[in-house]
Amino acid sequence: MESIFIQLPASLYTSIYERYREETGATIAACLSRLLDVGTSEDLSSDQSSQYPRPGMGTKTGKVWEIADRILKEKGSVNREAVIKACMEEEINVNTASTQYSHWRKAQPSVS
Structure with a gap:
């Protein structure tokens, strides 16, 4: 599988890492993959699972x-x-x- 690199603001990545720790990379990849299943930004904002993201492990x-x-x-x-x-x-x-x-x-x- 080929990879590309994307840039995230440091504060955003820090917040994501605080929640998902060692699963941060996989979580980001899963979220990006979900973009393929969403037809419009309206669909994305109405997605129930995005309203309640999984809390970080160990919390x-x-x-x-x-x-x-x-x-x-x-x-x-x-x-x-x-x-x-x-x-x-x-x-x-x-x-x-x-x-x-x-x-x-x-x-x-x-x-x-």
């Missing part, structure tokens, strides 16, 4: 998403109560768990 908010992913993978379905219970067992604030579960849910196009 409390990211841990909620990891827990929701794990429960979905293990059980084939997931609900708010199960995620919040698992989060509380890991000493994650109930309000953080509830908010992040909501964001996780909205970012999952295949989960209803």
